[in-house]
Amino acid sequence: MLVAFSVAPSGGTNPDASVHDAVAAAVRIVRESGLPNSTDSMFTTIEGEWDEVFDVIKRATDAVARFGPRVSLVLKADIRPGHTGELTGKVERLERALEENPSE
Numbered sequence: 001m002l003v004a005f006s007v008a009p010s011g012g013t014n015p016d017a018s019v020h021d022a023v024a025a026a027v028r029i030v031r032e033s034g035l036p037n038s039t040d041s042m043f044t045t046i047e048g049e050w051d052e053v054f055d056v057i058k059r060a061t062d063a064v065a066r067f068g069p070r071v072s073l074v075l076k077a078d079i080r081p082g083h084t085g086e087l088t089g090k091v092e093r094l095e096r097a098l099e100e101n102p103s104e
Contacts, residue, residue: 004043009068022067026060
């Protein structure tokens with residue numbers, strides 16, 4: 001399965017505060033998990049089995065909770081049993097389709 005998630009603290013007292021330190025704490029946990037993952041400007045995507053992926057997301061959320069009284073967590077999952085390597089495979093298939101049909 002692939003799960004894209006975004007986690008950030010909310011409800012702090014400083015409206016100008018950046019959340020990058022909290023997000024870094026979450027991403028560090030994801031990267032140390034050893035599961036395939038990718039981070040962009042909006043989400044971190046992690047690939048693995050249900051229990052291992054959600055364990056990592058829970059630990060990442062707990063790490064962010066240390067930065068504020070509330071946590072916002074957004075999840076999107078692609079559950080496709082029997083498939084692995086989809087973190088890169090889906091993008092590779094998209095790029096091939098764009099190259100094969102550039103005018104469509």
